Amino acid sequence: MTRKTLGTRHMIGLASAISLVALAGCAESSRDSGGGGDDDTTSPSDGADPSAGASGGTFIFAGSADPVTLDPFFASDGESFRPARQIFEGLVGTEPGTADPAPLLATEWETSEDGLSNTFQLQDGVTFHDGADFNGTAACWNFDRWYNTPPGVGQTEDQAYYWISLFKGFAKGELTDSVYESCTVDSETEITVKLTEPFAGFVAALSLPAFSMQSPDAIEQYGATGQDDPSQSAYATEHPTGTGPFVFESWVKEDQIVLTRNDDYWGEPALLEQVQIVPIAEPKARADALLAGEIDGFDLVGPADIPRLEDEGYQILNRPAFNVLYLGFNQAVKPLDDILVRQAIAHAIDKDAVISASMPEGTAPALEFVPETVEGYTEDVPTYEFDPEKAKDLLAEAGAEDLELEFNYPTDVTRPYMPSPGDTFNAIRSQLEAVGITVKPSADVWDPDYLDKISGSKDHGIHLLGWTGDYNDTDNFLGVFFGRKSSEWGFDNPELFQALNDARGLPTVEEQIPVYEEINRQVMEFLPGIPLASPVPSLGFAPNVKGYVPSPVQDEPWNLVSVEE
Amino acid sequence: MLRFVVRRLALMVPVLVGLSILLFVWIRALPGEPARSMLGQRATPEAIERINNLYGFNDPVLQQYFTYVGRLIRGDFGESTRNGDPVVSTFFDQFPATIELSFAALLFAIVLGIPLGYWAGRRVGGWLDNVIVSTSLLGVVTPVFFLAILLKLVFAEYLDWFPTSRRSDARIEATHITNFYVLDGLITREWDAAWDAIVHLILPGIALGTIPLAIIVRITRAAVADVMGEDYVRTAYSKGLDPAIIRNRHVMRNALLPVVTTIGLQTGLLLSGAVLTESVFEIGGIGRYLFEAISQRDYPVLQAYILFIALIFSIVNLLVDVSYGVIDPRVRVS
Amino acid sequence: MTMAPPLMSPSDPMLGVDPEHGTSLWRGAWRRLRRNPVAILGALLVLAFVLIAVFASALAPYAANSREWASEVTLTSVPGPREGNLLGIDRYGSDLYSQLLYGARQSLIIGVVSTLLGLVVGAMLGILAGGLGAKVDMVVMRIVDILLSIPSLLLAVSIVAVLGQNRYAVMIAIASAQVPVFARLLRGTMLSQARSDYVLAATSLGLRRRTIVMGHVLPNSLGPTIVQATLNLSTAVIEVAALSFLGLGESDPAVAEWGRMLVAAQDRFASSPQLALWPGLAIAVSALGFTLLGEALREALDPKGRR
């Protein structure tokens, strides 16, 4: 069965996402124009001709931190992936503005009936930045490199996180039970990847930057050897080499990364001469820098800065939300194990008020633990409307009128799904107090104290936490939250664990969808926590920046971006 | 003099060894583990366990200490648990930023503080004295980060005279050799880059330098007031000397003694302030990095950086004592 | 050749032990203080601060941390000054003016407790070092050296990391930064006092060392210590704010604490500057009060201004 595109079901969500895009120049999918003949590109009608934008120039973009490494295989953080998206490309990309897989270095693919074998047709005429050809040999070399990562620091979740969490094991070392079996070069333009068990999310997972195609020559020349930390090799810090629209030029740590246009790019060559990525930690400082003209754009706009930027004529682009923020209950603490108490809290919370107090405009309340754009989302789940009286009744029924709860929240952090934890805490706290619950605030620094307390200890009550998805896979949400017994939730629900495990093993996404919809209903019935919202993360740009297309999974190549004089 | 220096350097050794042991134990007493911090939200108990085994965080503290010392002796300070960067190279990447910032702050404090302190101290109780002293007090009582935010708001955002953050303008091409951006600009003759680096240092330098400024003003003032009352100054006046000679040779050379000590003592203060200033102005120096290292339990970074800082602290103190000898001949002999 | 006539003023140190040295010092200091406008200003500021802290609940129009208007606060806007809310609403929905008044209480408690704690521990170390001979001195001072070589803010941060985010952790963290300061000060004054003539005289009179230390040296070390403590109160108020800035401090974000209020207002600085300016001003003014008073005390107790 060949799947190049997904169903039209997503077009609604997609259209709404695109409509948020204020840019004029977000035209067709740049990468497809080189070949493959895809006809399903999603170009909004108001799109201007990108080539009309000024060619050349420099684009300076601020992220929130310096990358950890430029070898994306050993990274799992957004800031490391940001330059990787420009330097590298994987076999599979995403449809612009969505999380759905789309052809990239592979023009098409086919999955066998049993889900164990995948054949990829490769783009012809692609070269790496060092001049080497990208072909079947190079593609399989990459799969083998991942699988053969030497034991040591490279085999920890700290580095090869995505490989470990998706493919489970390596050729040698502690983890040998691998989902990956082999890669065979059928021809210069075709490879076959064999798996040891069905993995419905396989193709979608390949859209992760971690599985970008890297130049075998460059890695052999500059890569780590022996026990050395592969994420800090000369290759990973000075010579990252891919096939993307930009070529790595320099990295001054904690200061800037400079990339220049790849003139031999197989797709639509970049309009910009040069791009720079600089780290600025505080959202407000990024906004200040943009307003002062020091940068051209930045990621993760602080909600309080949005009116300020808009008033000055700056552009705010919203990424389609691909995250969820929830209020978690620790059922190991009495009486949170009582479903009546959990329901009472659910009825006590006015999600709209919480959103207006602490989240950017346009954020919709969440119905369940997966965002709308993910497979398996359904509106048909039990809901708990805001009703303080009912909450009080339920508390009385549960015999918990004098309920006192520890309420954990993190300080000194903003996450895309949690733009202002203190405000969120404060809003919910007020609502809980309104139904007679006594709240005992407990704040910790996010990393590691807060995470330690929530996921590593039993010592917490109700808490704020959330998740941003990596690629379009329901298991990437539900499985992460409820796939096993954990001290975050403090409950043991073997039925739920088993259901999630079974769903994951289904060979195709089509088969998974109804199963996940059912699990979503089951979860909201069980009410381990209250999904609050999927806040929209925003990007800010100078008025003269054109052609930036936000993506829910941050797959945002900058080849069509231009900065007008 | 040489013997004095050697003796002092030798005295540093027990302090540093003591500090390294104390640090080692103290850091491991911090709740929360580096593994959790490394893995963040993606941590599973198995993943944490594997990292702890791999990095030896599960070994007895004593064994960890000896492993650590063993590596230290081979000159290996380890790697950051957060991003795997070798601690020493990161230190040399970031330290110049902090040094540059501290230097700018001290320069501001000294260049302004000594003349102000002199004018105030010449006539204690006069109106100039009152103005200078009360203004300098205002500097002390304003929280560093609040001052930094205010400066940024007024001079970078409203007036747009200075850049809002960072060490350099990304639009200006600069070659980095030493990572001291001003110095690099001068070495490579990229004058625009050097100027750009200087411009970026002004607001953070003022923010960080205000408290040292106030302290230097007060110490200079007290010292000048003291010296002005000394007999030898009266002698100098009775000689009918040029006022500049009296000020420089007779008043300031003596008044500088306590001032030099004070400047030496600012090291710790500057580093504390650097944590805050570097945060506000987004400067990638060791202050902010250390703060992150504490909150994220980056053991190797914490151990090495604090040792480095203690070493620098001791060396600065030694330099102060040596410079004391240069200024004061009485110390030179004894 | 003839001998000089014995022309000696009573203040001449060669006259030896001055029995009234202590009291006259304090009396003189009090006289100088009363006449020093700086001291009066400092004292008034401190007095106002203490009175506000003590009578906050009577002075404030609303209860502490009421969050009464929380529903009017959004992520991008906060009600400003208006009828009934003199300075407007804080970002967590409480009356800003009331919160400022209650904040004085927090600052006073944290400042006083942490300074006392730092003083007690520091004094014990200093007295050990200064009073028990060279060996103890050597060991204690090396410990103090080590403490001093770690930047105080980082020390405080690591202590909060160990003890968790609450008021007591903040107090201990701030106190820890003060310990070496007091230890050094007390040791220094004790040693210099111990070498002074009147202690020599007391020793020659055959008084026991403990009697001398308790009866002479300590009382005379009191002046500098009080000065330092007053100055440290101001540092403590500022340090609380610095810890808050780094995300460490009280667990409840809505609590009336100046540093916290100032920090929480940061991201709205452009739209609602009053949220940051008032607490910032409150911190600066109260710290100024303690600093002025401390400086004036220092000058009063040591008129020559030598350190």
Add this chain to the structure above:
Amino acid sequence: MTDDTIGGRGVNAPDVVRRDLSTEALLTVRDLRVEFGKKGQRPTTAVDEVTFEIRRGEHLGIVGESGSGKSVTSLAIMGLLPATGVRVSGQIMFDGEDLLAASEKRMRDVRGRDIAMIFQDPMTSLNPVVTIGTQISEVIRGHRDMGKAEANERAVELLRKVAMPDPGRRMKEYPHQLSGGMRQRVLIAIALANEPQLLIADEPTTALDVTIQAQILEILKQVVADTGTALIMITHDLGVVAGLCDSVHVMYQGRVVESAQRRPLFAEPRHPYTGGLLASVPRLDSPRGQPLKPIPGSPTDVLPWTQGCAFTPRCANRIDTCTEKTPALKIEGQRALRCFNPLTLSSAGGATP
């Protein structure tokens, strides 16, 4: 040199007939009054009604206890009193120029070149962080157009003149490497560096060991004689005056109480204070066993001059008048005296110096 236009105010210029230089007054202090006090506070008078003159080459002694105003007088002559909180009135005519009216710039020229001063404490009067050589040569170069090497040569020569052993080496040394006596020699060398017309020595030996005192006095006497410099010797020690001065002014609480030539003063002190000072000095010629008679009380037991004689509380000769009105300085022949009930010859402990 006289310049009537400068010192025109109040100087009885017509009286000053050009006479032999040696008899013409080099410095004339007239009605000097120095008041200390901050703005708005009642000033305290440190020196009042001080009048005296000194001729070229003359040696004049000013005697009194600490606080008697003798040092203030000398500082007033040098123009070294603080600029604020002090009011100076009267007249200080130096070589025909009123120094009180001179600009600060002009005073800088005068100081160290025409008038030099030696201070009391050699331990503190030298800058501890500057070499001896520099401290001497800077005063030479400050007033003369002279190169560094030449000034250094001159400094060595000066050191030799004050009998400093190994003067070449001393040039590079710092004050703390020198003994008190050696430091005072340095100060004398500094004072004499530009061969001033007037030298004011403010208690130059008080801070020194007794054995050194004589040496220093001898050196001072020697160099003053060599250069023909006029000398004002300020001291509380009548013994110093006895060996050095031509005339003596005794001050008490800011006013001159008795002035006379040395011999008459020592032979026949008239003011009870002068008498007291003399009686409290141990003497080789006094009979064995005769106790020294210190002046009772201390200088702090005073009566303000405005209410009578300031010495009354300590005076054995006091009469009722002493507390009723202020005594004026009356000139009786060669002597000036401020007393209602002076000592008679028999009651005074007269002496020959």
